[in-house]
Amino acid sequence: MVEVNIKDKLALDTFKPAKESHLKLNQELCRGCKVRCCLFVCPARVYTMDEQSEIHIEFEACLECGTCLIACPHNAIQWNYPQGGFGVQFRYG
Amino acid sequence: MTKVTSIVVGAGLAGLSAAYSLARDSIDVLVVERGDYPGAKNITGGRMYFLPIRSLFPELWDEAPWERHIVREVLTGVSKCSSLSIEFSNQKYNNKPYHSFTILGSRFNKWFAQKVAEKGARVINKYKVDDLILDNGKVKGIVVGGAQIEADVVIAADGTMSQIAEKAGLRGKREPQDFALGVKEVIALSPQTIEGRFRLKADEGIAQLFVGSLTKGMLGAGFLYTNRDCISLGLVLGIKDLTDCHLNVMPYELLEEFKLRPEIVPLINGGESVEYSAHVLSESGIKGMPKLFGDGILVAGDAAGMAMNMGLTVRGMEFAIASGALAAEAVRMAKKQNDFSAGALSKYQDLLKESFVWKDLNTFRHAPDVLANPRLFGEYPQLACTMMEKLMTVGEEPKKKLSTTISKELRSRLALSLLRDSFRFWRM
Numbered sequence: 001m002v003e004v005n006i007k008d009k010l011a012l013d014t015f016k017p018a019k020e021s022h023l024k025l026n027q028e029l030c031r032g033c034k035v036r037c038c039l040f041v042c043p044a045r046v047y048t049m050d051e052q053s054e055i056h057i058e059f060e061a062c063l064e065c066g067t068c069l070i071a072c073p074h075n076a077i078q079w080n081y082p083q084g085g086f087g088v089q090f091r092y093g
Numbered sequence: 094m095t096k097v098t099s100i101v102v103g104a105g106l107a108g109l110s111a112a113y114s115l116a117r118d119s120i121d122v123l124v125v126e127r128g129d130y131p132g133a134k135n136i137t138g139g140r141m142y143f144l145p146i147r148s149l150f151p152e153l154w155d156e157a158p159w160e161r162h163i164v165r166e167v168l169t170g171v172s173k174c175s176s177l178s179i180e181f182s183n184q185k186y187n188n189k190p191y192h193s194f195t196i197l198g199s200r201f202n203k204w205f206a207q208k209v210a211e212k213g214a215r216v217i218n219k220y221k222v223d224d225l226i227l228d229n230g231k232v233k234g235i236v237v238g239g240a241q242i243e244a245d246v247v248i249a250a251d252g253t254m255s256q257i258a259e260k261a262g263l264r265g266k267r268e269p270q271d272f273a274l275g276v277k278e279v280i281a282l283s284p285q286t287i288e289g290r291f292r293l294k295a296d297e298g299i300a301q302l303f304v305g306s307l308t309k310g311m312l313g314a315g316f317l318y319t320n321r322d323c324i325s326l327g328l329v330l331g332i333k334d335l336t337d338c339h340l341n342v343m344p345y346e347l348l349e350e351f352k353l354r355p356e357i358v359p360l361i362n363g364g365e366s367v368e369y370s371a372h373v374l375s376e377s378g379i380k381g382m383p384k385l386f387g388d389g390i391l392v393a394g395d396a397a398g399m400a401m402n403m404g405l406t407v408r409g410m411e412f413a414i415a416s417g418a419l420a421a422e423a424v425r426m427a428k429k430q431n432d433f434s435a436g437a438l439s440k441y442q443d444l445l446k447e448s449f450v451w452k453d454l455n456t457f458r459h460a461p462d463v464l465a466n467p468r469l470f471g472e473y474p475q476l477a478c479t480m481m482e483k484l485m486t487v488g489e490e491p492k493k494k495l496s497t498t499i500s501k502e503l504r505s506r507l508a509l510s511l512l513r514d515s516f517r518f519w520r521m
Contacts, residue, residue, distance in 0.1 A: 085219030093198030
């Protein structure tokens with residue numbers, strides 16, 4: 001498997017991060033989740049897990065694709081678009 | 094409180110098409126876009142089939158920022174170390190009106206929004222519609238930036254992840270098997286380099302689809318489209334497989350592996366990656382469509398699930414443009430009667446049913462089931478490549494008859510499935 005640093009890919013895009021996260025987790029549901037597919041379906045690696053097995057969100061890198069919301073089997077993600085004028089801005093699309 | 098006749102949520106192809114049609118008929122329309130500019134949140138594969146929408150806005154198309162018209166279609170099956178391509182060139186695709194074009198969503202919609210504004214519609218950027226004004230389930234307007242704007246009708250054209258259709262109670266939960274994730278990189282190359290590498294003349298382009306080991310058995314495919322001065326290269330992966338298979342591989346790692354394949358490397362060599370993007374696509378066709386109308390609301394384009402993989406053609410952008418125009422037509426008729434109830438706006442669905450949008454989606458309604466077949470992404474491309482290898486290779490051993498080689502390969506367990514699946518594909 002090739003090693004890819006997702007940060008290099010995301011650096012190609014223009015991001016205008018909002019102050020507040022547009023993605024929120026219901027950590028209680030996450031703690032009971034065995035699948036944790038958010039960790040490997042997200043194309044921007046927004047979701048990571050720390051040593052205490054807690055899931056963290058790096059919302060600033062979100063490509064606003066919607067995959068996590070559809071994939072999450074527990075409906076633990078409160079998914080929204082960032083507020084207007086924020087988030088990723090594509091130049092080619 | 095401000096009041097307008099119509100509000101379009103989202104300045105993508107469907108929304109802009111609706112707004113253009115409304116403004117052309119002198120109907121008051123406000124387009125609300127959450128990106129910095131129209132197209133800032135749009136991602137296309139992308140190719141638009143032109144003939145179905147050609148007659149809608151004939152005055153626009155000559156100056157549209159098309160990337161290249163497609164003159165060659167390539168289908169490639171890949172195994173780990175080999176590939177087999179079917180290439181179809183057609184001189185007719187070089188005659189006007191062109192059959193299909195590549196476009197880039199951000200470039201195209203920026204231009205389209207300008208045309209919409211010139212027709213008299215108002216387009217405001219950087220505002221997300223936070224909510225709908227609802228009165229007993231009837232849509233009465235929008236809430237945006239803390240203000241309320243009343244409208245006779247709202248057209249939800251806010252994409253596959255439409256929140257407006259949800260807020261209006263027109264669509265339910267999205268299921269993983271009905272959606273795919275697309276990841277894409279745009280790689281810049283000079284027009285001359287693109288034309289040299291792909292054997293194209295100026296303005297000509299190719300579209301190439303890849304199936305096989307590149308998705309590691311998951312439902313999905315790779316795609317390559319030539320644009321004017323860049324290449325769109327990406328993968329589409331079924332979200333259910335992506336979740337269930339748990340291959341411990343990230344989508345962008347699969348994309349990188351794709352980029353490193355010997356079929357791709359010489360095509361993008363020396364090119365500069367200039368954008369990385371991702372979005373979900375609806376894969377379920379007509380079965381996955383939400384309710385298309387309600388009191389004071391219509392749903393168009395991707396927000397209405399009007400996108401589909403039809404096996405050899407991948408459709409969506411022309412559905413968006415046509416459905417936007419038909420939504421506008423329904424609004425025009427509703428305005429005449431001054432009746433924006435669900436009953437009056439149901440005309441939109443009638444118009445759709447008479448159009449290619451509904452007819453094509455309906456004709457191919459079984460395609461999602463036929464295409465959700467793991468053999469199409471694993472065993473068959475592998476079989477094709479193995480068979481070609483045996484037919485083409487001259488080794489140290491004496492060579493067997495062609496018929497012996499072919500029948501030996503086909504006598505495998507796969508033969509019966511192949512027959513059955515071919516029949517299903519045939520009837521799709």
